[in-house]
Structures are given as C-alpha cells and as structure tokens.
Amino acid sequence: MTPQPKATILTADEVRRAMTRIAHEIVERNKGAENLALIGVHTRGIPLAARLAAKLEELEGVAIPTGMLDITLYRDDLSEISHQPVIRETHVPFDLARRRVILVDDVLYTGRTVRAALDALIDLGRPEGIQLAVLVDRGHRELPIRADYVGKNLPTAKSELVKVKLLETDGLDLVELWDLNGTADQ
Ligand SMILES: O=P(O)(O)OC[C@H]1O[C@H](OP(=O)(O)OP(=O)(O)O)[C@H](O)[C@@H]1O
C-alpha cells in the first residue's frame, strides 16, 4: 500500500487568506498587537509565525517579537522514539513576562505537540497568557487542548494525513489530505 494524496485542502491563495484572517482575529481578540509575541513550533510553525508577524506589523504598525521552539525533549514519547533525538534550535530572544504569546503550528491533531510546547515555553518564563494558532485543525484530540485561531477545521479519519507544504520549507504553499492506506501497489 502506498500513501496517496486524495484531495487539495488549501491552495496557496487559500493559505494566504487563512493567515490574513487569523492576523485580523488576533488583533480583534487582543485589541491591537501591543505586548504580543509569536512563537513558531518546528518545523512549519516557524514560517507561519513569521508570516503572521509580517501581517500584524502591516495591520498595526508594531514589530512583534518572534521566536522558535523545539519541543523534542518535552515529547511524552521521547523514550520510545530515539536514543539520540535530533534537537533543533529553540530561540526566544525576549522576556516572556507580561507578553501574550501566540504559539503557532501548522497542524493540530492529538494535541500532544502543543502540550509539549506549553511545557517548553513555561520553562522559559511566565507569559501573561498563551494562545494557539494553527493552519489546520484535523480533530482527534487526545488531550484537553483547543486552538484559539484556526485556518481550516478539517474533519479527518485517523487513516488520513494532513500534509502542509510551505514556500519556505517545501518550495510551495499547499495543504493536501493523504490516505495512509493508499491503494494496493501493483
Ligand atoms: O497534535 P499532534 O498529534 O501532536 O500533531 C501535530 C504535530 O504533528 C506535526 O509535527 P511533526 O511531529 O510531524 O513534526 P514536523 O512538523 O517537524 O514535521 C505538526 O507539524 C504538528 O506539530
């Protein structure tokens, strides 16, 4: 069985519009962009956070501090995945105190990555609050976690995979739904 793409979920234009809408919702909910910070979760949360920062600066004229978070050491399955996990860069070059932090990721599924991200973040400081923005919420939560800003709510089966491709990491913007069961190889 080979995994097969079965549908396009978001085109490049739709990704752009979803991120623009989320930026507007962030401004609305926070009554502006003062004291916000954006933190992208590896891998694709990082370019998405940068896009939101650019959009918020365009909308509100405020430069938003932006950071990146690697959650590997905080995973609840760390002991099962590898003896030598690959650790990527965590870079949060500002004080979290009195900031409302918006965590950014591409896909929200079980919620375990976000749980780990919350622990990683709180080890770095005590923000005034933490909100969550995701491009796609595909359901199947295993923890009591929800997103504050969602580009696209997509009911899925567990046998499916949401593949987010971004210009910065993959050369194009596209969100696809894949069937992990695929079709029988000939
Ligand atoms: O809600 P969850 O079940 O935790 O799933 C969501 C996470 O899964 C993907 O990351 P992945 O672990 O594939 O790493 P990557 O983004 O670095 O490819 C995605 O980017 C989210 O971070």
Ligand SMILES: O=c1cc[nH]c(=O)[nH]1
């Ligand atoms: O479908 C999924 C589930 C977790 N992470 C993804 O990137 N896609």
